[in-house]
Amino acid sequence: MSVTPAAIRHAEDLADFVAASPSSFHAAAEVARRLQDAGFTGLEETDAWPAQPGGRFFIVRDGAAIAWIVPAAATATTAVHVLGAHNDSPGLKLKPKPTTGSRGWLQIGVEVYGGPLLNSWLDRELRLAGRLAMADGSVVLADSGPLLRLPQLAIHLDRQQNDGLSLDKQTGTQPVWGLGDPTQEDILAVMADSAGVDAADIRGFDLITADSARGVVFGKDDAFFASGRLDDLASVHAAVVALIDAADGFDGEHIAMLAAFDHEEIGSETRSGAAGPILSDVIARIRDGLGADAQDAHRAMAASWCLSSDVGHSVHPNFAGRHDPVVQPLLGSGPILKINANQRYATDAVGAAAWAGWCEAADVTSQEFVSNNDVPCGSTIGPITAGRLGIRTVDVGIPILSMHSARELAGVADLHALSRVAGTFFTS
Template identity: 60%
Template sequence: MTDAHAHNDSVAAYIEDFGRFIAASPSSYHAAAETARRLEVEGFSRLNESEEWPTGAGKRYVIRDGAVIAWRQPEASVATTPFRILGAHTDSPGFKLKPKPTIGAHGWLQAGVEIYGGPLLNSWLDRELELAGRIVTREGREYLVRTGPFLRIPQLAIHLDRDANSGLTLDRQRHTTPVFGVGDVSTADVIGYLAHIAGVESWDVAGYDILTADTQEPRRFGLNDSLFASGRMDNLSSVYAGLVALLSAPEKSEHISVLAAFDHEELGSETRSGAAGPFLDDVLSRIGAGLGASVSDRLRAYAESWCLSADAGHSVHPNYAEKHDPVNHPVAGSGPLLKINANQRYATDAAGASLWTRACAAARVPHQEFVSNNTVPCGSTIGPLTATRLGIRVVDVGVPLLSMHSARELAHVDDLFGLSAAAGAFFAGA
């Protein structure tokens, strides 16, 4: 078998399994659970935050709501052993169920939803959506639920809005309410339906975090099946890449390899399970305490640590090239991105660029740079938050996408595979 054939087979296997990972992860809570399931298959042990943690070498993880942090602690670890962290996030833009969500009008049954993050609203129209997330009973028991295809946000027919193709404007309250049936509101109960799926009584549901997800399956397509379309690639592409890299990280290492998949990045990360919260610091502090680290030891470890902030970026759009920097035009299929911003909306600096170059070279993966057009301000990532909170050096990277924050995003299969390969080289010490 030639190197090209072996590469193609590796990419195909990676993309097929990535599709399964996405399908199992319609919400951040499901993504954390699926990550945990895969970790346990590979011998990782789950720890409880309210209990004492083991102090020796091992493979471990902890879940906090819709976030998960996993790590490999080598035998040779000491109080000043640095960390290599890949940071990502499990949540994606969409819609979240409001309180009293069973509503309706003019004979239609509808679900009351609130916009979560910054979805590309028009992309969610006329798609079969599911509800997915967690419900919590009065006793505090938590259940993961998903409905399968259940909802649809119907667009107004062109006959009733002749100007729709000239400029569609959606009212965020009136025009984004999905339908799920017909009849009288008194005969339907969205929460009761979710409770039935979970096997509990509807009156016992005390709270819920339920979001929408597109139910269309991930799919390869295009010339040589080189393109990949799916929902939630921002940012399950990075979560999965980091997971695969962590599972293949070497047992013997001069650092502790960590996957930190946070929740709520699309909302600004300011939660107990978000990157602006204490979760990562809590875990790293407890690992250090188990190694007998003093405050000075901990700071010495952080001084030699690195974090890859892995989040999706933008490929140049062939129909809107003027929205991109006129010189730096990252193209899908030319490798994962090094994300740069002069105002530190991304945390990359020259030292970080050097690290990423070494990792990509070690993985034999091409990479390209992304920087925004000066008239189109960029968003931000968990990178600056992690650098600010912990003082750890951070470099922002990611897979180039088209249609970011759409219900269905687009990537190149080589870039998806390349991000994981470069992450693997990062964990291997490149």
């Protein structure tokens, strides 16, 4: 696929999106900001919601965000087209009593979140970001900016490092953030200052590391885009752009919806994760506003679709044997349809046919992805959503390299193509 000026603009906007989204909570807030600027109305879950058809709305629950457009002609049996993705990424999450250090160094205590490539976090300037829960019941976002570094041991002090570097998850992952006495310093004071609050009023925190370097387009013919948190902000961003584009003059025969969940990297079984009630809660409240009874709700769901969008593996030029010998999607050659015989991905034949139709309508070429039988297959929110809601689900995404690295690699053309297919999914 050729890299068009529109694709480069999309990638540069993604760089802005990732820079504004160092944590799942920041990502949900950035989704909300963009939607509000586009005329969407934010709803509180504790309030009564509009009971008439029509309108564009969104909610934020912790690190998750759900947005939807209800057509003016919607009825009790109107189907929903929901594109699901996730806001979280693997990283290092701050522990209780987090300020540590020795021998003149200030460090922080962290716990491994999800399944990061630990060595990819070495020798990078890192941000610490997330939310602070305050004594008055408020919650504020905090972002340190470049503050942390996980320094690698010099080759002179361990001549065997190039033979296979392995980091101990407890002793080898505690970043430095300054020089001084840890009994006299407090990382939470730094985070409080970044949020404009008093550290003495902090009662709880959810803070995680993120790469501080900005996403960049590079390579021959501007083919590549490197950034932190492409898994899965690439999908979230593509869907937000597509939903905003679809909103003006929307006349679809279904409800168009984006569901950006939290906690996918650790199993999704939380109140803001795909295995929790958030999506079913929102759909049920929309149905209630449309006057649906139980029969209507079941009829509507039977006609609905979920597009579960997450990244997959591009064939790696140095490790081709880790991939299926025949099905080898290539970065830059289009979005992928993800298939697994054991339903680790939710795609089936009917879903594959529907995906082919949406791609054709968007004038986008798609690729297939399947794992090598000797390499365990990961999973996504797709099977979770299909199992919880009984909704027909298709697993898709873009191919990348360096998945779960602190900085991942995508194709510029793929990023834009995914958003175009998302637009067709929302409107067709």
